Amino acid sequence: MMDFSEEVATLCEESDIPMELKKGMSIFIDILRRADKNDDGKLSFDEFKAYFSDGVLTPEELRELFHAIDTHHTDNVDTDELCEYFSQHLGEYKNVLAALEDLNVSILKAMDKTKKDYQESTHLEQFVTRFLLKETTNQLKSLQSSLECAMETTAEQTRREKQGPAKPEVLSIQWSGRRSNRRLQRNNSLSPSNPILSLVNSGAYDEENHWTVQVNRLQKLIDRLEQKEIRLEPLEDEVPESKLHVLIVQRQLSVLEDELEDFRVALRLYVDSALTQTGCLHMCVQRVSNACGFVIYEFWEHNNVWKNHLQSNSSKTFQRANVDFLETPENISTMLIPASWWVLNNN
Numbered sequence: 543m544m545d546f547s548e549e550v551a552t553l554c555e556e557s558d559i560p561m562e563l564k565k566g567m568s569i570f571i572d573i574l575r576r577a578d579k580n581d582d583g584k585l586s587f588d589e590f591k592a593y594f595s596d597g598v599l600t601p602e603e604l605r606e607l608f609h610a611i612d613t614h615h616t617d618n619v620d621t622d623e624l625c626e627y628f629s630q631h632l633g634e635y636k637n638v639l640a641a642l643e644d645l646n647v648s649i650l651k652a653m654d655k656t657k658k659d660y661q662e663s664t665h666l667e668q669f670v671t672r673f674l675l676k677e678t679t680n681q682l683k684s685l686q687s688s689l690e691c692a693m694e695t696t697a698e699q700t701r702r703e704k705q706g707p708a709k710p711e712v713l714s715i716q717w718s719g720r721r722s723n724r725r726l727q728r729n730n731s732l733s734p735s736n737p738i739l740s741l742v743n744s745g746a747y748d749e750e751n752h753w754t755v756q757v758n759r760l761q762k763l764i765d766r767l768e769q770k771e772i773r774l775e776p777l778e779d780e781v782p783e784s785k786l787h788v789l790i791v792q793r794q795l796s797v798l799e800d801e802l803e804d805f806r807v808a809l810r811l812y813v814d815s816a817l818t819q820t821g822c823l824h825m826c827v828q829r830v831s832n833a834c835g836f837v838i839y840e841f842w843e844h845n846n847v848w849k850n851h852l853q854s855n856s857s858k859t860f861q862r863a864n865v866d867f868l869e870t871p872e873n874i875s876t877m878l879i880p881a882s883w884w885v886l887n888n889n
Contacts, residue, residue, distance in 0.1 A: 566632075566639030570624040576865065584618040592871065597852040598700050649678075694853045701849065787878040788823065789848050791840040794873040799834050801867040808863040809836070815856035816840065821847030834869070845878070 577585055577593035585593070590608050591601070599607070611619050611627040632639065656671055663671065797805045809827065816822050823841040830837055842848040851857055864872055 564625075564629065566636055566641075566643050567625045567629065568643055569639055570621055570628065574619075574621050574624060584616075584620045586618055590619055596697065597849055598697050690855060694850075697853050698850065701846075786881055787844060788881050788883070789842040789845050790877045790879060791838075791842065791848060792875045792877075793838040793840070795836045795838070795864065796869045797834040797836065797867055798869045802834055805836075805863070805867040808860055808867065809838075812856055812860035813838075815854075816851065819847075819851055819854065819856075822851070843881075845876075848876075 573593070574583075574585060577589050579589055579592075587605065587608050591604050594607070595604060608619065611623050613623055613626065614620075629636075656675075660668060660671055795805075813825050813827065817825055821843040823843060824839075825841070826839050828837040828839070829835070840848070842851070
């Protein structure tokens with residue numbers, strides 16, 4: 543197992559990155575490594591936007607941030623520029639990043655020691671090792687939970703400070719393609735009775751039956767509209783903006799063939815978690831003619847709940863997983879439909 547400091551040194555040699563990094567700043571080596579899709583040692587604006595987009599900053603604000611970091615004016619961002627920019631804004635997080643760097647070293651050393659000594663230890667010593675590993679994991683999860691809560695709270699506060707609801711927009715969100723030797727570990731499980739689980743586990747979607755049902759439902763709605771059989775509800779004086787529309791999100795993904803099985807696992811986890819979230823009305827997955835092509839349709843009560851969902855753990859985990867699994871950047875588009883259509887079609 544490689545020591546963390548050795549790993550940093552190796553990365554620096556591969557990327558021609560100076561070793562004069564201040565304590566805690568080595569994280570930006572890994573950030574560039576993960577965000578750099580074409581492995582040229584720098585980030586274009588598209589790569590920068592794909593990695594740093596947080597669902598709060600607009601594309602214009604992201605471009606402004608990109609140019610603020612690009613002090614060399616090369617239309618690319620390198621590690622030096624990332625370190626120079628963020629080092630001016632770290633505040634208390636300077637100590638946090640430094641502590642994380644030390645923690646990485648300590649954990650890797652402990653793991654290396656465990657690997658060498660565990661098999662030769664007594665049963666009681668092995669128990670203590672397992673106990674310490676479990677409790678270390680619990681402590682890290684507790685810290686992670688607090689950080690994620692703070693992250694979601696700050697993102698929500700920023701959204702509220704922005705002006706009122708914007709006009710419906712079509713988004714084009716792209717996340718990085720394949721990255722080697724960086725696998726997202728998953729130990730979550732799904733209920734065997736979950737319909738999405740059985741759908742994905744089968745390895746092939748019953749497209750004809752699935753979409754026949756959807757087409758029939760839409761046809762019935764059209765027939766009722768044409769025959770004017772709909773009974774309109776009395777006019778209400780005030781209708782909350784959030785109840786006027788339902789948001790449909792279409793996600794198009796092209797998956798690397800050799801990552802297909804791992805992608806299915808990530809997809810099952812994502813869909814199962816999203817369906818339990820408040821404001822998620824429906825989700826369906828289509829396997830397109832291309833052997834590794836998928837389309838996900840998500841139905842949300844309104845735009846704000848979907849934006850909140852983008853900051854959820856399940857959404858971020860799925861996005862990070864796609865860095866490894868996708869052949870080309872993911873495309874996302876959105877559309878608003880009258881909420882009454884959804885209510886009518888589900889009665």
